[in-house]
Amino acid sequence: MDHNPADVPAQDQELVCFVCGAVAPADQRAVARLTWSRGRDGERTTWTCDRCSRDNVRSIEGKLDPAWW
Ligand SMILES: [Zn+2]
Known part of the structure; x- marks a missing residue:
């Protein structure tokens, strides 16, 4: 059975943290x-x-480190 990630509905897509790469x-x-x-x-979402x-x-409320953005 082929499993093409492009065919997976959005709801079933993996949640990967954009910042640290953690996967739910x-x-x-x-x-x-x-x-x-x-x-x-x-x-992309x-x-x-x-x-x-x-x-x-916290970093927005505290001091903004430009390197982050
Ligand atoms: Zn994260």
Whole structure:
């Protein structure tokens, strides 16, 4: 059976953190979709895991390090 990733509906796509590369386990994807932050990078949907989201918020509220962006 062929399994072409391009045929997988968006809901079943892997959640990979855009920042740290963490992957949400299949059984936690439903939860991750609620707790991770969704963003856009051109045509792509990007995800930021809950930990990186918190870190980002902290660095936005604290001092902004230009190297991050
Ligand atoms: Zn992350």
